[in-house]
Amino acid sequence: MAPKITNSLAWQQAELLMQPTFIRVVDNVRKLIDNSSWKGTYHDVLTWAAGTSEETKAIVTQMVQELETATPEQVVQIRETLAKLPTPHPGYHLCLQRQEQQVNVDLWELCYQVCFVEYTLSDDTVDIDTSLIDERGDVEWNLLDKKAKRVVEEMFAKLPD
Numbered sequence: 228m229a230p231k232i233t234n235s236l237a238w239q240q241a242e243l244l245m246q247p248t249f250i251r252v253v254d255n256v257r258k259l260i261d262n263s264s265w266k267g268t269y270h271d272v273l274t275w276a277a278g279t280s281e282e283t284k285a286i287v288t289q290m291v292q293e294l295e296t297a298t299p300e301q302v303v304q305i306r307e308t309l310a311k312l313p314t315p316h317p318g319y320h321l322c323l324q325r326q327e328q329q330v331n332v333d334l335w336e337l338c339y340q341v342c343f344v345e346y347t348l349s350d351d352t353v354d355i356d357t358s359l360i361d362e363r364g365d366v367e368w369n370l371l372d373k374k375a376k377r378v379v380e381e382m383f384a385k386l387p388d
Contacts, residue, residue, distance in 0.1 A: 229274075229316060229335070230339055230343065230346065230351070230352065230353040231351055231352045231353070232352075232353065232355075233352050237353075237354070237355050240355040240357065240360060241342060241355060243360065243364075243365075243366060244341075244342045244355070244356075244359055244360070244366065244371070245338060245342060247366055247368075247371060248338045248341045248342050248371065248375060249334065249335075249338050251341075251371060251372055251375035251376075252334060252337045252338055252341065252375050252378070252379055253334065255375055255376050255379035255380075256321060256334075256379055259379060259380070259383050260323075263383070264325050265323045265324065265325045265383075265386065266323070266324050266325065267321050267322065267323050267324075268321075268322045268324075269319060269320070269321055269322075269334075270319070270320045270321075270322060271317060271318070271319060272317075272318040272319070272320050273315035273316070273317065273318065274315055274316050274317070274318040274333075275313060275315045276313050279313045283312060283313060284315075286312065287309065287312050287313070287314065287315070290305050290308060290309055290312075291309070293305055294306075318333060318334075318335055319333075319334045319335060320332060320333055320334065321334055323386065328387055330386055330387070332382060336348065337378055337379065337382060339353070340378045341356070341359075341371070341374050341375050341378050342355065342356060342359070343355060343356060344356050356374070358370055359371050359374065
């Protein structure tokens with residue numbers, strides 16, 4: 228679940244940080260995979276709000292598919308119905324495999340750990356790690372690189388032996 232950002236300044240700061248963070252996280256993952264026995268593949272996924280039933284997920288998925296072949300009148304009706312239902316947001320997962328072991332990692336969760344102060348999966352609201360932004364309002368590249376590397380190394384350190 229995406230964290231809640233509480234004000235417009237924090238939103239602007241998150242927008243500034245998320246893309247470079249994602250690139251650095253993926254680059255650090257690549258470097259560690261290259262020097263390990265793990266193999267990694269990336270997958271696009273849909274992330275649903277907690278508590279969304281399988282039935283609702285199936286209905287929304289079917290309706291989205293129906294949009295592709297619907298008449299203009301049907302499109303209006305389908306979109307009105309979809310507006311009342313939970314909608315997933317896109318996610319990106321890393322599947323790490325080694326022999327029979329498999330671990331799935333949500334790359335956005337790793338990015339949140341970099342961008343936010345002491346982020347955990349259970350956090351509802353978050354605080355931007357403003358140390359990653361310099362006094363001019365630009366990305367503090369060296370600190371971003373170091374934190375992204377640390378977060379990815381910590382994730383790899385928690386993998387099964």
